Amino acid sequence: KKSYLVIGAGRFGSSVARTLYELGHDVMVIDNNETLIQQISNEVTDAITANAVSETSLKSLGVRDFDAIVLAIGFDIQASIMAAILLLELEAKHIIAKAQTELHGKVLHKIGVHRVVYPERDMGQKIAHSLNAPTIIDLIELSEEYSVVEVTAPENMVGKTIKDLDLRARYGISVIALRRNNGNKTNISPAAEDKVLPGDIIVAVGENKFLKKLEWV
Amino acid sequence: KKSYLVIGAGRFGSSVARTLYELGHDVMVIDNNETLIQQISNEVTDAITANAVSETSLKSLGVRDFDAIVLAIGFDIQASIMAAILLLELEAKHIIAKAQTELHGKVLHKIGVHRVVYPERDMGQKIAHSLNAPTIIDLIELSEEYSVVEVTAPENMVGKTIKDLDLRARYGISVIALRRNNGNKTNISPAAEDKVLPGDIIVAVGENKFLKKLEWV
Ligand SMILES: Nc1ncnc2c1ncn2[C@@H]1O[C@H](COP(=O)(O)OP(=O)(O)OP(=O)(O)O)[C@@H](O)[C@H]1O
Ligand SMILES: Nc1ncnc2c1ncn2[C@@H]1O[C@H](COP(=O)(O)OP(=O)(O)OP(=O)(O)O)[C@@H](O)[C@H]1O
The missing domain is CATH 3.30.70.1450 (Regulator of K+ conductance, C-terminal domain)
Structure with a gap:
C-alpha cells in the first residue's frame, strides 16, 4: 500500500487519484477549486482545498513522505512550474507532471521533474494511428x-x-x-x-x- | 491516402490532425479560434476558422466525403453535442468524439457517434496503473x-x-x-x-x- 499526492483535480488528475485509490493506495488530492474537491472527496483518502503555489500549504502536507506526486495542473503553465519547483525543494521523491506543450515539458524536465506526460497529445497520436492502421x-x-x-x-x-x-x-x-x-x-x-x-x-x-x-x- | 476532418484544434485535436497528416493523409482542421488555426495551418492540408455548431459552415465542408471525423471539442459540452448531431444529419460516415465526462460520452453514444474517447481519463488510469505495477x-x-x-x-x-x-x-x-x-x-x-x-x-x-x-x- 503506497501513498500518493495528486495536485489538480481536473479530468486527468481526478482519474489518476480515483484509480490509485481503487487499487488500494492512500491518495490525497489538492485543488484550489472547492467544488472539485467536494466532488472527489468520497473517492479518495483525503481531498483538500489548497493552492499548489503556496509554500506554506505544500509544507503542511508532508511532501517528502509520498511515494510519488502527480502534478496535474494544465493550462496555468506558470503555476505548474512553480509548484514543481516548490515540491522539489520540499524533497518530493518522485514527481510525474502533466505538460501542456513540449516547451512546458522541457522546462519541467530541466528543473528535475522525474517524468512528464502529455495525455492529450499521446491519445491524439494513438487515435490517429488506430485510424491509419490498428497497432498490434x-x-x-x-x-x-x-x-x-x-x-x-x-x-x-x-x-x-x-x-x-x-x-x-x-x-x-x-x-x-x-x-x-x-x-x-x-x-x-x-x-x-x-x-x-x-x-x-x-x-x-x-x-x-x-x-x-x-x-x- | 484517406481524408479526415478534425473539429477543434486543442491539444488533443491538433495532435490527431498533425499525426494523420504526417502519416500521409489529407487533413482539414476547423476551430473558431483564429490563432489556433493560424498556428496549425502549415502542419495540415487545410485549416479553417469556423464555428462547428453552424449548419451552414459544416455544410460547406462536404462532411460526408471524409473517411472519418474527429470531434475534439472539450469543455463546451453543448457545442460538442450540437456539432455531433449536425454531422450525423449531414451523413458523416464515422465520428470519433472526445467526451468531457461519462455522461457527455453516454449522450454522444446515444445520438449515434461511432466511438467516444476519454484522453485524460484513460491516461490518468494508465499512469495510475504504471505507478501501481508497470504493464509489460x-x-x-x-x-x-x-x-x-x-x-x-x-x-x-x-x-x-x-x-x-x-x-x-x-x-x-x-x-x-x-x-x-x-x-x-x-x-x-x-x-x-x-x-x-x-x-x-x-x-x-x-x-x-x-x-x-x-x-x-
Ligand atoms: N495553483 C493551483 N493550485 C491548486 N490547483 C490548481 C492550481 N491551478 C490549477 N489548479 C487545478 O488544476 C486542475 C487542472 O487544471 P486545468 O483544468 O487548467 O488543466 P487541464 O489540463 O485542462 O486539466 P484536465 O485536462 O486534467 O481536465 C483544475 O481543477 C484547477 O483547479
Ligand atoms: N463551437 C466551436 N466551433 C469550433 N471550435 C470550437 C468550438 N468550441 C470549442 N472549439 C475549439 O475546440 C478546441 C478544444 O476545446 P477545449 O479547449 O474546450 O477543450 P479541451 O478538452 O481542453 O481540449 P484539449 O484537451 O484537446 O486541449 C478549442 O481550441 C476550441 O477553440
Missing part, C-alpha cells in the same frame, strides 16, 4: 480470439527453459516476458535457454482456446 | 534496451517456418505476430509451423542490440 496492441485488445495474459508460472514449468517448454509448438503461445519474483528486472523477450524461476510471472499472447487449455484465461 | 507495454516502451518492431520480412526469411527461423535461440527475439500482406487477418502468436509469406510484416520484441544486428531498428 489494438488488434489483440480488440480481438475476441486472442489475449495477452500474465500468469504465475505453474509448478510443472518452473526450472524448465523456454526451449523445453516449447509453448509455441504445443499451444501456439508466444512468451513475451518473464516478470521476476525476486524483484529483479523483468526479462523481456527471454532467450531460449532462460529458465522459468519459482514465482515468475509469465507474460504471453495466444489464442483463447489454447490459453483455456492451460487455464491461463 | 510500459516496460518495453520505457525501456531503452528493448523495442517492439514491425519490419517487412527479409527475403531470406520468406518461406521459412517460425520454427526454422529460430529467432529466439539465435537473437533472443520474440515473434508476436505476422501481419499478412494479402489482406488477410493478422496472424497473432503464429504457430511454430506457420510460414512467413512474401510481404508479411513481422511484429517482434527484442533487445535493441540484437535487433540492430538484423537491421530491424
Whole structure:
C-alpha cells in the first residue's frame, strides 16, 4: 500500500487519484477549486482545498513522505512550474507532471521533474494511428480470439527453459516476458535457454482456446 | 491516402490532425479560434476558422466525403453535442468524439457517434496503473534496451517456418505476430509451423542490440 499526492483535480488528475485509490493506495488530492474537491472527496483518502503555489500549504502536507506526486495542473503553465519547483525543494521523491506543450515539458524536465506526460497529445497520436492502421496492441485488445495474459508460472514449468517448454509448438503461445519474483528486472523477450524461476510471472499472447487449455484465461 | 476532418484544434485535436497528416493523409482542421488555426495551418492540408455548431459552415465542408471525423471539442459540452448531431444529419460516415465526462460520452453514444474517447481519463488510469505495477507495454516502451518492431520480412526469411527461423535461440527475439500482406487477418502468436509469406510484416520484441544486428531498428 503506497501513498500518493495528486495536485489538480481536473479530468486527468481526478482519474489518476480515483484509480490509485481503487487499487488500494492512500491518495490525497489538492485543488484550489472547492467544488472539485467536494466532488472527489468520497473517492479518495483525503481531498483538500489548497493552492499548489503556496509554500506554506505544500509544507503542511508532508511532501517528502509520498511515494510519488502527480502534478496535474494544465493550462496555468506558470503555476505548474512553480509548484514543481516548490515540491522539489520540499524533497518530493518522485514527481510525474502533466505538460501542456513540449516547451512546458522541457522546462519541467530541466528543473528535475522525474517524468512528464502529455495525455492529450499521446491519445491524439494513438487515435490517429488506430485510424491509419490498428497497432498490434489494438488488434489483440480488440480481438475476441486472442489475449495477452500474465500468469504465475505453474509448478510443472518452473526450472524448465523456454526451449523445453516449447509453448509455441504445443499451444501456439508466444512468451513475451518473464516478470521476476525476486524483484529483479523483468526479462523481456527471454532467450531460449532462460529458465522459468519459482514465482515468475509469465507474460504471453495466444489464442483463447489454447490459453483455456492451460487455464491461463 | 484517406481524408479526415478534425473539429477543434486543442491539444488533443491538433495532435490527431498533425499525426494523420504526417502519416500521409489529407487533413482539414476547423476551430473558431483564429490563432489556433493560424498556428496549425502549415502542419495540415487545410485549416479553417469556423464555428462547428453552424449548419451552414459544416455544410460547406462536404462532411460526408471524409473517411472519418474527429470531434475534439472539450469543455463546451453543448457545442460538442450540437456539432455531433449536425454531422450525423449531414451523413458523416464515422465520428470519433472526445467526451468531457461519462455522461457527455453516454449522450454522444446515444445520438449515434461511432466511438467516444476519454484522453485524460484513460491516461490518468494508465499512469495510475504504471505507478501501481508497470504493464509489460510500459516496460518495453520505457525501456531503452528493448523495442517492439514491425519490419517487412527479409527475403531470406520468406518461406521459412517460425520454427526454422529460430529467432529466439539465435537473437533472443520474440515473434508476436505476422501481419499478412494479402489482406488477410493478422496472424497473432503464429504457430511454430506457420510460414512467413512474401510481404508479411513481422511484429517482434527484442533487445535493441540484437535487433540492430538484423537491421530491424
Ligand atoms: N495553483 C493551483 N493550485 C491548486 N490547483 C490548481 C492550481 N491551478 C490549477 N489548479 C487545478 O488544476 C486542475 C487542472 O487544471 P486545468 O483544468 O487548467 O488543466 P487541464 O489540463 O485542462 O486539466 P484536465 O485536462 O486534467 O481536465 C483544475 O481543477 C484547477 O483547479
Ligand atoms: N463551437 C466551436 N466551433 C469550433 N471550435 C470550437 C468550438 N468550441 C470549442 N472549439 C475549439 O475546440 C478546441 C478544444 O476545446 P477545449 O479547449 O474546450 O477543450 P479541451 O478538452 O481542453 O481540449 P484539449 O484537451 O484537446 O486541449 C478549442 O481550441 C476550441 O477553440
